[in-house]
Amino acid sequence: MGCAFAKASSAVQDRDSQESSRKRLASLSRRTSDSRVNSSRRHEGVLRYHGGEVKAMRFDKKANASMRVYDDQIEKRRREKSEASVMEHSCVGMVPKATLGEQVAAGWPAWLSNAAGEAIKGWLPRSATAFEKLEKIGQGTYSNVYKARDVTHNKIVALKKVRFDNLDCESVKFMAREIIILRRLDHRNIIKLEGLITSQMSRSLYLVFEYMEHDLTGLASHPGIKFSEPQVKCYMQQLLSGLDHCHSRGILHRDIKGSNLLIDNNGILKIADFGLATSYDPHHSVPLTSRVVTLWYRPPELLLGASHYGVAVDLWSTGCILGELYSGKPILPGKTEVEQLHKIFKLCGSPSEDYWRKLKLPHSTYFRPPQSYRRCVAETMKDFPAAAVGLLETLLSVDPAHRGTAALALKSEFFTTKPLACDPSTLPKYPPCKEIDAKVRDEARRERKVGQERRGQNESRAIPASNSNMQSVMSMQRRQNQTSSKSQSEVFNPRREGAVSGLLVAPPKQPRVVKEIRADYSERLRKRFSQSGPLADGPEWTKSGKKLDDPQAVSTAIDLSKLSGLVATRTLLSEGHQEKIGPSQSQKTEQMGRFSGSVNELQSKRKQDQNCYTQMVGDFPQIEDGKASAKESSLHGHGHKGNKIYVSGPLLNSSNNVDQMLKDHDRKIQEFSRRARLDKTRAEKVHAHGKQVTAN
Numbered sequence: 001m002g003c004a005f006a007k008a009s010s011a012v013q014d015r016d017s018q019e020s021s022r023k024r025l026a027s028l029s030r031r032t033s034d035s036r037v038n039s040s041r042r043h044e045g046v047l048r049y050h051g052g053e054v055k056a057m058r059f060d061k062k063a064n065a066s067m068r069v070y071d072d073q074i075e076k077r078r079r080e081k082s083e084a085s086v087m088e089h090s091c092v093g094m095v096p097k098a099t100l101g102e103q104v105a106a107g108w109p110a111w112l113s114n115a116a117g118e119a120i121k122g123w124l125p126r127s128a129t130a131f132e133k134l135e136k137i138g139q140g141t142y143s144n145v146y147k148a149r150d151v152t153h154n155k156i157v158a159l160k161k162v163r164f165d166n167l168d169c170e171s172v173k174f175m176a177r178e179i180i181i182l183r184r185l186d187h188r189n190i191i192k193l194e195g196l197i198t199s200q201m202s203r204s205l206y207l208v209f210e211y212m213e214h215d216l217t218g219l220a221s222h223p224g225i226k227f228s229e230p231q232v233k234c235y236m237q238q239l240l241s242g243l244d245h246c247h248s249r250g251i252l253h254r255d256i257k258g259s260n261l262l263i264d265n266n267g268i269l270k271i272a273d274f275g276l277a278t279s280y281d282p283h284h285s286v287p288l289t290s291r292v293v294t295l296w297y298r299p300p301e302l303l304l305g306a307s308h309y310g311v312a313v314d315l316w317s318t319g320c321i322l323g324e325l326y327s328g329k330p331i332l333p334g335k336t337e338v339e340q341l342h343k344i345f346k347l348c349g350s351p352s353e354d355y356w357r358k359l360k361l362p363h364s365t366y367f368r369p370p371q372s373y374r375r376c377v378a379e380t381m382k383d384f385p386a387a388a389v390g391l392l393e394t395l396l397s398v399d400p401a402h403r404g405t406a407a408l409a410l411k412s413e414f415f416t417t418k419p420l421a422c423d424p425s426t427l428p429k430y431p432p433c434k435e436i437d438a439k440v441r442d443e444a445r446r447e448r449k450v451g452q453e454r455r456g457q458n459e460s461r462a463i464p465a466s467n468s469n470m471q472s473v474m475s476m477q478r479r480q481n482q483t484s485s486k487s488q489s490e491v492f493n494p495r496r497e498g499a500v501s502g503l504l505v506a507p508p509k510q511p512r513v514v515k516e517i518r519a520d521y522s523e524r525l526r527k528r529f530s531q532s533g534p535l536a537d538g539p540e541w542t543k544s545g546k547k548l549d550d551p552q553a554v555s556t557a558i559d560l561s562k563l564s565g566l567v568a569t570r571t572l573l574s575e576g577h578q579e580k581i582g583p584s585q586s587q588k589t590e591q592m593g594r595f596s597g598s599v600n601e602l603q604s605k606r607k608q609d610q611n612c613y614t615q616m617v618g619d620f621p622q623i624e625d626g627k628a629s630a631k632e633s634s635l636h637g638h639g640h641k642g643n644k645i646y647v648s649g650p651l652l653n654s655s656n657n658v659d660q661m662l663k664d665h666d667r668k669i670q671e672f673s674r675r676a677r678l679d680k681t682r683a684e685k686v687h688a689h690g691k692q693v694t695a696n
């Protein structure tokens, strides 16, 4: 009743507000001419950028405080006065309660206003004509990033282009969340969103960012660059300061990695890419998806399926970056979720009984290592400075509760003992070397290798010819040729002179089980999330609504797990307002529809698993005395980017009992399939009996 009343009254309010917005818009043109006459009676508001040109925004005090009048005349005067003040004032929240009508009148496309009104509230779109595109500088999963000149303000910016081919509402909402989060943040170590470019006819949206010359991956992977200790501390300090700001504003980044840490020519580091970020309330925990954070930087609790987590996930990733900056390569480069966990446990020790009891993680039954590992962080990183090891010990705590906070990390000995962090302005100025360069370079090197093998010819011919960054790529190539034989450094040793950093190689994109049918935004998002290994980390719920740790559910779950990336993405897409982890009816229905749990499918899956287990166990590095085997070294190259399909499976402790485990696994699958069949027959009988009773 109350609800019905609320709905009715909100409908009336909507109608009222639409009506009033219509009236306001109708009077807009009248007032624009009136304003010239009565300008003395009106209070001039702040300047804002609009449609690629600076326009004045005025508030008609007399009529309505929220009334906006765009006046070209005033715009010209203002533009002459100061462009700086334009930028200063062109921030969010200046126009309260902008309605859809107002937003459309202000130049926003209706589809965007409809789906993401909150994200654009108080902002005016900028016109593409006010920018001069210079070159492509980056490529994300769902975006292309360009360097461009903002003609109006005569400055270089980065434009992140997001395209919505079918204007899928969920996708737009997802992107809106990134914008809303970016607008909530204001810190010198967080990338600043300066505006949005679109037009009423446009199906795409550009996010305008301040331009950053480098990213940590690009710099660290440059063969000629070696970070000093004060420099590492300087970057870490900035990263932690930015994170502290995010966390204090209730934002979790959930994708901290080198390529998302941008660095400008003044040595300022800024956290970028808030595409996976979410808001959270530490005092009122809601379930969040565990399928976030790039694999190598993903904390154990997320690999184990945690849905209640907090700042500790970002702190784990920060620990991985710190270790990487000292060792010169990723410290935990897993290829699948299973292998990732295995690597974590081998380095950080397997969790205590208390951990399993306390965290009650969904996948613990499957991922609990049969053998326990001793923690050996200090031992493995014995060549790092003691204060760095101290901080690493905290940040890489298996128990998230022991990782502390960004604020605490900033007060740690690492930052108070000499050598202290240097001032960013004293850092060297580097030539451009962005992540895209690194990607092109890796690609070129791979092609070169293949070319050499096939033709025994000069490698330079294998370099793609049409890249805008070709010059820097070529110069890097030349340098790398000189050091190529040394480029595979040992893990966990501090970076050696001339060694190539481990930040060089992007974390593995895992097999795409879900076919890419459409190339639209949501599909690309799906790819982004299906990066995680498909098999072991399947959906937490099966078609019967049973949890994965219910043995009876496993037969279905094994198969359902093929979809894990998709399900996670759906979950994430529905996060637009709030994340949901539980078995939503639609998910369950979809799973039921797609998976009949046929034994044939299970068996072929099992065969695939067997191959993969063998592959995986063969690939597991034996880290002894802080060194990895030659096999692991190869993981740091491009082996993982080959065409092999890796699927995850239960954690294995060593290769000699693999056969036995596979047999057990085989037997279990058969057993579960048999039980599932029996259950089904029983259910059918009960159902038939029920029908008979009803008929009687």
Ligand SMILES: Nc1ncnc2c1ncn2[C@@H]1O[C@H](COP(=O)(O)OP(=O)(O)OP(=O)(O)O)[C@@H](O)[C@H]1O
Residues within 6 Å of the ligand: 137, 138, 139, 140, 141, 142, 143, 145, 158, 160, 191, 209, 210, 211, 212, 213, 215, 259, 260, 262, 272, 273, 274, 275, 434, 435, 436, 528
């Ligand atoms: N403000 C900027 N200045 C310079 N380069 C940038 C800027 N923002 C992004 N880039 C470059 O573009 C790349 C992709 O951007 P971003 O990470 O935001 O996109 P994404 O689609 O979210 O990527 P991903 O799939 O890797 O998460 C970055 O790695 C970076 O090299």
